Amino acid sequence: xxxxxxxxxxxxxxxxxxxxxxxxxxxxxxxxxxxxxxxxxxxxxxxxxxxxxxxxxxxxxxxxxxxxxxxxxxxxxxxxxxxxxxxxxxxxxxxxxxxxxxxxxxxxxxxxxxxxxxxxxxxxxxxxxxxxxxxxxxxxxxxxxxxxxxxxxxxxxxxxxxxxxxxxxxxxxxxxxxxxxxxxxxxxxxxxxxxxxxxxxxxxxxxxxxxxxxxxxxxxxxxxxxxxxxxxxxxxxxxxxxxxxxxxxxxxxxxxxxxxxxxxxxxxxxxxxxxxxxxxxxxxxxxxxxxxxxxxxxxxxxxxxxxxxxxxxxxxxxxxxxxxxxxxxxxxxxxxxxxxxxxxxxxxxxxxxxxxxxxxxxxxxxxxxxxxxxxxxxxxxxxxxxxxxxxxxxxxxxxxxxxxxxxxxxxxxxxxxxxxxxxxxxxxxx
Numbered sequence: 001x002x003x004x005x006x007x008x009x010x011x012x013x014x015x016x017x018x019x020x021x022x023x024x025x026x027x028x029x030x031x032x033x034x035x036x037x038x039x040x041x042x043x044x045x046x047x048x049x050x051x052x053x054x055x056x057x058x059x060x061x062x063x064x065x066x067x068x069x070x071x072x073x074x075x076x077x078x079x080x081x082x083x084x085x086x087x088x089x090x091x092x093x094x095x096x097x098x099x100x101x102x103x104x105x106x107x108x109x110x111x112x113x114x115x116x117x118x119x120x121x122x123x124x125x126x127x128x129x130x131x132x133x134x135x136x137x138x139x140x141x142x143x144x145x146x147x148x149x150x151x152x153x154x155x156x157x158x159x160x161x162x163x164x165x166x167x168x169x170x171x172x173x174x175x176x177x178x179x180x181x182x183x184x185x186x187x188x189x190x191x192x193x194x195x196x197x198x199x200x201x202x203x204x205x206x207x208x209x210x211x212x213x214x215x216x217x218x219x220x221x222x223x224x225x226x227x228x229x230x231x232x233x234x235x236x237x238x239x240x241x242x243x244x245x246x247x248x249x250x251x252x253x254x255x256x257x258x259x260x261x262x263x264x265x266x267x268x269x270x271x272x273x274x275x276x277x278x279x280x281x282x283x284x285x286x287x288x289x290x291x292x293x294x295x296x297x298x299x300x301x302x303x304x305x306x307x308x309x310x311x312x313x314x315x316x317x318x319x320x321x322x323x324x325x326x327x328x329x330x331x332x333x334x335x336x337x338x339x340x341x342x343x344x345x346x347x348x349x350x351x352x353x354x355x356x357x358x359x360x361x362x363x364x365x366x367x368x369x370x371x372x373x374x375x376x377x378x379x380x381x382x383x384x385x386x387x388x389x390x391x392x393x394x395x396x397x398x399x400x401x402x403x404x405x406x407x408x409x410x411x412x413x414x415x416x417x418x419x420x421x422x423x424x425x426x427x428x429x430x
Contacts, residue, residue: 026203029153030164034210037141037168042218044118044133048125052296055126068292073128074284080127081280084120084336088272091116096139099337100263100422103429104170104183104382106139108162111147114140120337128295129283130327130346131338134173138339141165164207171208172215174223174389180208182384223299224395225306225349230363233398240362241370241406244355248348248374249410255325256378256420260428263333267426272335279334283327290323297338298324298346302393309353309364317354321347328379332420340420344379345389348372365394366402373403374410381419383411 055076060067088095093113096102109117121136145165149156167180174180184204230237269275287294293301305312312320328343351374352367369390376386390403418428 026160027206029149029156029160030168030203030206031210033141033145033149033161033164034168034171034207034212035214036144037137037165037207038172038211038214038218040118040141040144041133041137041169041172042215044122044137045125045219048122048133051122051126056128068295070284070288073287073292073295074281077128077284077287078277078280080123080129081276081278081283081334081336082273083123083127085272085274085276087116087120087123088276088335091119093117094272095120095337096136098422098424099135099335100259100332101424102135102139103419103421104135104138104166104339104380106135106142106162106166108146109139109143111143114143117337124331124336124338125297128287129279129331129336129338130294130296130298130324130343131331131336131340132297132342134169134339134341136337136339137173138166138169141169160203163204167204168207168211170211172211174392175212175216177205177208177212179385179388180211181205182388183382185384223389223392225303225368225393227306227309227365227368227394228363229396230365230398233366233402236361237363237366237402238405240355240359240366241373241402242409244352244362244367244370245374245377245403245406245410246413247355248351248371249378249413250374251321251325251351252344252347252375252378253414253417255329256418256428259329259333259420260418260422260426262329263422264426266334276335279330279336282330282334286323286327286330290320290327294320294324294327294346297342299342302346302349305349305353306364306368309356312353312357314354314357317350317357321350321354324350325375340379341376341385341389344375345372345393348375348390349393351375365396365399369394369399369403370406373407377407377410378414378417379420381414383407 056067060072065072093116095116096109096113117136118140121133142162142165145161149161167184170180170183171177181201184201266275269278325347332340348371349368352371355362355367356364373386373390387403391400418430421429
C-alpha cells in the first residue's frame with residue numbers, strides 16, 4: 001500500500017518572516033552607525049584633500065617647481081612612503097594588518113589600531129598612490145562599531161555591528177544604499193542564513209541609507225561621468241560591450257597573477273621604512289611614464305578623461321591603462337593602506353576610451369561601462385558591485401541590459417581564478 005502523506009508533509013518548507021517588533025529596535029543603532037560611519041569617511045577625505053592641496057599646489061608653487069613635474073612626483077611619492085612607513089613602524093597597532101591580506105569584509109580590529117590606520121590612509125590619499133579609501137574606512141568603522149556597540153548595547157548580537165558598519169560605509173562611499181544592499185546580499189548568498197532576505201537586510205539597509213543620506217547632505221557625491229548619450233543599444237553595442245568587458249577581465253587577471261610575486265618582492269626588504277619608500281620610488285617611475293592622471297584614487301581623474309573622450313590617442317589611453325593597473329598592484333603590495341575599487345574604475349575607464357579611440361564604432365559610454373565591469377569583476381570578484389558601478393558611471397537605462405549580458409563571458413573568465421587578496425602565508429585567495 002502506498003503511504004499517503006497529508007498536505008502538511010507535502011507542502012514546501014516556508015521560512016517564517018521576522019515580526020516587525022523584532023526589527024524595530026535595530027533602527028536607532030543602525031541610524032547612529034550610519035551617520036558616524038559617513039562622518040568618519042568625510043573627515044578623512046577632507047583632511048586628505050587639504051593635505052593634497054598643500055603637497056601638490058602650495059609647496060611646489062612656493063618652490064617654483066612644476067606641480068606634476070617628474071622630480072616633484074618622485075619626491076612626494078617617496079616622502080609619502082616614508083611618512084606611511086613611520087606610521088606602520090611606530091604608531092601603536094602598526095596601522096592594522098598587511099593590506100594585501102584584507103578585502104571589503106574587514107576584520108574586527110581593536111581600538112588602538114584605528115587612529116594609525118586612519119592616519120596612514122589619509123597620508124596615502126594625499127600623497128598620490130593609486131588606492132582608494134574604502135578598505136581602511138570600512139575596517140575603522142567596523143572596529144569602532146563593535147567596540148562602542150558592545151559597550152552601550154551589550155545585549156545586541158555581536159555579529160550585527162560589523163554588518164551595520166560595512167553597509168553604512170559602502171552606502172556612504174557610493175552615495176546610495178543600493179550598493180550596500182547588493183554587496184550584503186552577495187555575502188548572505190555565500191552564508192547559511194536562516195530567515196527571509198529582507199529581514200536580514202533590514203538593519204544594514206537602514207545603516208546604509210543613513211550613511212548615504214549623510215554623505216549626500218555634506219558632500220553631494222556623483223559618479224555619473226556625463227559621457228555622450230548612446231541612445232538605443234544595438235547589436236554592435238552588445239558585441240562591443242562583451243569584447244571590452246572580456247579584455248578588461250583578462251588584463252586585470254594579469255595584475256592579479258602578478259600580485260603575490262610583487263608582494264613577495266617587497267616583503268624581502270622586511271622593514272616598513274624600506275618597503276614603503278621603495279614602493280614610492282616605483283610609483284614615482286610609473287607616474288613619470290603615465291602622467292599625473294595616473295596618480296591618486298582616480299575619481300577626479302576619470303571625470304577629466306570623460307570630459308574629453310577624444311582628447312587622447314589610443315596609445316596614450318593604453319599607457320594610462322597599463323600604468324594605473326601596475327600602480328594599483330605596487331601600491332597594494334608594498335603596504336600603503338587603501339582599497340582597490342576606485343583605481344580599478346580608472347583602469348576600466350581608460351581601457352574603454354582606448355577601445356573607442358581604436359574603433360570609432362565603440363561608443364564611449366559602452367566602452368567605459370564595459371571596461372569598468374570587466375576590470376572590477378577580476379579585481380573584486382563582486383558581481384553585483386561591479387555591475388552597479390559600471391552602470392552608474394553612464395546612468396542610462398539601456399546600458400544595464402548590455403552589461404548584464406557582457407558580464408556572463410567576463411565572469412566565466414574570472415570565476416575560480418585567484419583573487420587580488422592574499423593569505424598570511426602570501427598565497428592567493430581563490
